[in-house]
Amino acid sequence: MSDYSTIVVGTDGSKSSLLAVERAAKIAAVFDATLVIGVAFYEDKEQASQTLRQESVTVLGDETARENLESGKAHAEKFGATKVETTVRSGTPVQALMGIVNDFDADLLVVGNRGINSLTGRLLGSVPADVARQSDCDVMIVHTVNES
Template identity: 45%
Template sequence: MGSYRTVLVGTDGSDSSMKAVEHAAAFAAQQGAKLVIATAHFHEVEKGSWSRAAAPEKSSDRRAEDALGRESGYKRARAAGAQDILERSVIGAPVEALVKLAEDVEAELLVVGDVGLDTTAGRLLGSVPADVARKAKIDILIVHTVD
């Protein structure tokens, strides 16, 4: 395994995806790499809505809890040791959005949780970790996040 300069992790704000953020952050800290925390949204939400996504081309500077009271990925990543952190909100289906963002930020490693990987629906219809592993052209780390 070579040295990584940019590590990308996908999250939906769930507890299991935050475990992936923590693993990615610890790994990025160990490598001295920048950590990009991505949240994919299927569509842009109307202005003023509580779940409004940041513009895809802008980084989000959220540091506290989101509108639902969930701890931000930034805060979790900092606690896990990452120093250089960028949060990005992207529009689109998670797999395509993560693969495109990985190219845009020139990530060498993409970290995702294993949710859906070992389910019947995941095996029949595909899951984010399985589909990302097939489509991304960079190293993938699938983190065990389900208890």
Template identity: 45%
Template sequence: MATYQTILVGTDGSASSFRAVAAAASLAAATGAGLVLACAYLPMRERDRSAAADVLGELSYKVSGSTPADDALRAAREHAVAAGARKIELAAEEGDAVDALVALAARYRADLLVVGNRGLNSLAGRLLGSVPSAVSHRAGCDVLIVHTTSGR
């Protein structure tokens, strides 16, 4: 088995993505690898930002820019620490999830990219392509797809 120095794991803040984070963190703890928690985000359109500001008032900053991704990363860090990871970096990247994960894996020189299996077994995933499937074809490093959903 390869020795991993840097493991990058994608999260979107969902419970299933936190299962992938925990698996990656456990592996990082066992091998002494660094762990990069990665989250992609898309910029909010101005019309949507204005609507959010009207509804949320002074809390509207919570849905603008990278703030939702940053919040997901902070929550993911808690899961990673609980699973034993010690060397943790956070990376929010603007763009499509697949593009962002592949770019971040290259930027951090990750040896292993970890994602959950959500989308692999869905009709939409089979027709449109899923993040785990696309990442496995495009990444320049090993990819671990963690079983995080029931597959139903």
């Protein structure tokens, strides 16, 4: 395995996304890497309603996104991450994560598995599946929820 210098993880404030933050923080601590925690948010209800997928918690407005970031950062620091940066992005979770990965030239993207095995995820795609296809860096899909 190569060394990771920049790791990106997304959070929506949910318990399952914080499990992905925890895993990313532990990896960042081992590699003394920068951990970038990102939150995607929708500008308004109309933008959010245009997204049909239900695999992620809908974050409406950047104030909620910033609150989720603070929670994610504190959680990451509990698990050993010392170099933590945060960013919020308007748009879908996939758009936001891909933008963050590119902007920070990340080596690793960590996401939870929510939505990957759901019927909607299988038919329309899911955040973990979509980022795994689109990303130019390594992607770790963390088992954060049981789905049937």
